[in-house]
Amino acid sequence: MLSTGRAVTSPARAAQHRFMGAPRTVVFLAGDHGKRAAASVAARAAGSSHPAVCLEAAAPWSMDCVAAPATVSHEESVRQVVLKQAALAASTTPRKARLAGRDAGVLDAAFARCGAVCKEYAKTFYLATQLMTPERRRAIWAIYVWCRRTDELVDGPNAAHTSALALDRWESRLDGVFAGRPYDMLDAALADAVAAFPAVDERPFRDMVQGMRMDLAKSRYATFDELYLYCYRVAGTVGLMTVPVMGVSPGSQADVETVYAGALALGVANQLTNILRDVGEDARRGRIYLPQNELATAGISEADIFAGRVTDEWRSFMKGQIARARAYFQQAEQGAAELNQESRWPVWASLLLYRQILDEIEANGYDNFSKRAYVPKAKKLAALPKAYLRSLMPPPSQTRR
Numbered sequence: 001m002l003s004t005g006r007a008v009t010s011p012a013r014a015a016q017h018r019f020m021g022a023p024r025t026v027v028f029l030a031g032d033h034g035k036r037a038a039a040s041v042a043a044r045a046a047g048s049s050h051p052a053v054c055l056e057a058a059a060p061w062s063m064d065c066v067a068a069p070a071t072v073s074h075e076e077s078v079r080q081v082v083l084k085q086a087a088l089a090a091s092t093t094p095r096k097a098r099l100a101g102r103d104a105g106v107l108d109a110a111f112a113r114c115g116a117v118c119k120e121y122a123k124t125f126y127l128a129t130q131l132m133t134p135e136r137r138r139a140i141w142a143i144y145v146w147c148r149r150t151d152e153l154v155d156g157p158n159a160a161h162t163s164a165l166a167l168d169r170w171e172s173r174l175d176g177v178f179a180g181r182p183y184d185m186l187d188a189a190l191a192d193a194v195a196a197f198p199a200v201d202e203r204p205f206r207d208m209v210q211g212m213r214m215d216l217a218k219s220r221y222a223t224f225d226e227l228y229l230y231c232y233r234v235a236g237t238v239g240l241m242t243v244p245v246m247g248v249s250p251g252s253q254a255d256v257e258t259v260y261a262g263a264l265a266l267g268v269a270n271q272l273t274n275i276l277r278d279v280g281e282d283a284r285r286g287r288i289y290l291p292q293n294e295l296a297t298a299g300i301s302e303a304d305i306f307a308g309r310v311t312d313e314w315r316s317f318m319k320g321q322i323a324r325a326r327a328y329f330q331q332a333e334q335g336a337a338e339l340n341q342e343s344r345w346p347v348w349a350s351l352l353l354y355r356q357i358l359d360e361i362e363a364n365g366y367d368n369f370s371k372r373a374y375v376p377k378a379k380k381l382a383a384l385p386k387a388y389l390r391s392l393m394p395p396p397s398q399t400r401r
């Protein structure tokens with residue numbers, strides 16, 4: 001059963017009216033349009049006057065994906081967010097005075113704790129952050145820890161007790177972080193990180209909390225566009241949070257939008273991969289993170305999934321889903337190559353490692369019901385030097401022009 005869980009009709013209608021009555025021209029970029037068009041939309045979106053942006057920002061219930069205006073896909077509204085984030089990249093507006101003196105010692109301890117958490121849960125990524133400048137590295141750890149704590153609200157040991165109210169409180173705490181009023185030590189580390197990197201915007205953080213709300217309310221995805229919105233919120237947002245910290249290579253001639261779009265694509269690719277790996281595990285929790293319309297077209301029923309039937313239909317369906325995830329990895333590569341050299345290693349490591357999970361699903365004969373695809377330790381270790389070599393290559397845009 002599609003669980004929408006909320007009364008969407010009236011706010012959706014209201015927004016639709018607001019949308020239709022919007023005095024500004026609506027610009028939608030479908031498909032791959034030119035840089036100039038993207039730049040002009042970015043400029044518009046930066047002023048928050050773009051109707052698609054306003055709609056998405058003003059309509060948190062739009063996660064229900066039921067009555068959004070038919071002309072605006074979620075992919076399109078996410079694209080508007082990306083353009084806006086890219087337009088903020090040059091932002092240097094200071095946020096608040098950073099802590100000094102005795103407080104600085106407390107902060108050092110907070111960042112050290114963030115590093116320890118990152119080391120414990122994401123070893124390879126942690127190792128690969130060692131080449132980054134200390135200020136960048138610790139900011140990345142603080143972001144990682146905030147994302148992990150957010151995810152734990154719906155996926156951690158206490159998840160059964162997480163209510164919508166708990167997420168509201170978590171979001172208020174986030175406001176405090178961005179206003180320079182952190183709640184605890186780990187929040188203080190993030191507050192300092194976002195003060196040091198003013199191009200880090202609160203929007204992707206709020207969107208991630210919204211992704212957690214989706215997980216509380218929804219266990220089915222009608223179309224890929226709905227699933228895409230989920231992937232953006234729970235993983236693509238990480239890319240948008242971290243790119244301003246990682247920085248673009250000084251030699252890069254690429255548009256900053258390409259880098260942000262690549263970062264989003266890596267999050268989406270990782271999440272799609274995670275979903276494909278965990279189909280069986282999720283089904284046992286009553287969840288199916290696969291587009292229902294595509295399942296129907298392939299002739300696969302929910303009963304097939306709950307019974308874990310690896311049929312020809314399933315194998316061919318999986319081939320299509322894997323190809324789609326690989327296309328996002330490919331787009332991510334274009335962004336990764338343009339990052340600051342010392343920030344590239346962890347990104348390549350994450351990309352190469354996670355992409356290998358797709359190969360393992362294939363090697364398991366597409367049985368992701370009873371087998372969990374994982375990358376053997378030796379292959380994991382081999383990815384690190386490979387990622388390092390990739391990170392040494394200059395940005396393609398630099399050599400192209």
Ligand SMILES: CC(C)=CCC/C(C)=C/CC/C(C)=C/CC/C(C)=C/COP(=O)(O)OP(=O)(O)O
Nearest residue numbers: 235238239262263266267270271274335336347
């Ligand atoms: C490509 C460019 C330009 C920048 C990179 C920007 C970054 C760092 C993007 C990374 C996005 C990312 C790591 C998203 C998280 C995706 C994800 C599915 C994480 C899974 O986390 P766990 O649940 O801990 O994984 P396991 O279940 O595999 O342990």
